[in-house]
Amino acid sequence: MSQAILYLLKPKFKDPIHGNADFFCPQCVPIEGLLTMFPDMCQNLDIRYVDFARPRGEMGIYVGDEQSCPQLILPNGDDTHSVKLSHEGLGKVRRIEDPKDVHCYLIARFGLPKPHP
Template sequence: MKDTLFLLRPGFEDPAYPGQVFYCWHCALMEGVLASFPDLHEKLTVHRIAWPRPRMELVNLLGEAHQSLPVLVLAEGGFIDDKDAILAALTERHGFPHPHP
């Protein structure tokens, strides 16, 4: 089993902001890192899911309280839901370069 990175599919609408289309900038950051290092991307499973809640794929894995994205679900159990901690895990666990300070 591989670590699994869950991201929001870009181009979603939020009923609180009628007529606008959005992307999650934390997820877009992850997408950019993945695209920049496609050979390393192969070490992960990536799921892009829809914006509306409940996000049942996450609810089934992590529980209803943990639906924020991005989230990295670790192969051995547990998860990371902070963008900086996810980037650090991609470096430590999968050989991605370090983000420049």
Template sequence: MATDTLFILERSYFDEEGTAFYCRDCIEVDGLLGLFPELAAKIDVVRVAWAKPRTQVVDALGEANQNCPALAFAEGGFVNTQDALLAALHERHGFPIRSS
């Protein structure tokens, strides 16, 4: 049976000066995965590098849709805005609803 695929950026990257950065949306989703491993186990999670092109995301969603996190639906379609992604994780996979 096909499952949804969640594309999430690697945890951090360093700029030319050596400063570390993270994606706040990916960190929020990563936290959900860690807090609810039984739900996360039902999703294919693919960590992708920060640098573009993000080949795995392009292959699944198209070149114009490389932003992460993104949830590709098993039957086709996807969401890649934070509110829509969190709603889909709730509706499709039973994750709790964000309170604010």
């Protein structure tokens, strides 16, 4: 694995617990915004959209049952931007699962402008 893998929920999904309504993931929206505003970043990420239902594709290989989204899987461990944000995944991978930490990591790693206070 050479690129970080970014797992996001597909933009439109159903949650059978809540009837037949369509939903989107409010935690994924800020990450989607960054990807839209700074599309060059996408070339350096392996972005994978997964279904709401679990298991969520190959995600379990890296995180076991901790399949929240968004989630960033770091190839072969941490880099200087992820050291304080990441947690152990399965095998040698590290992962960032808190949406705010994923956001902070992407801004730092790709040298993006900081959000206005």
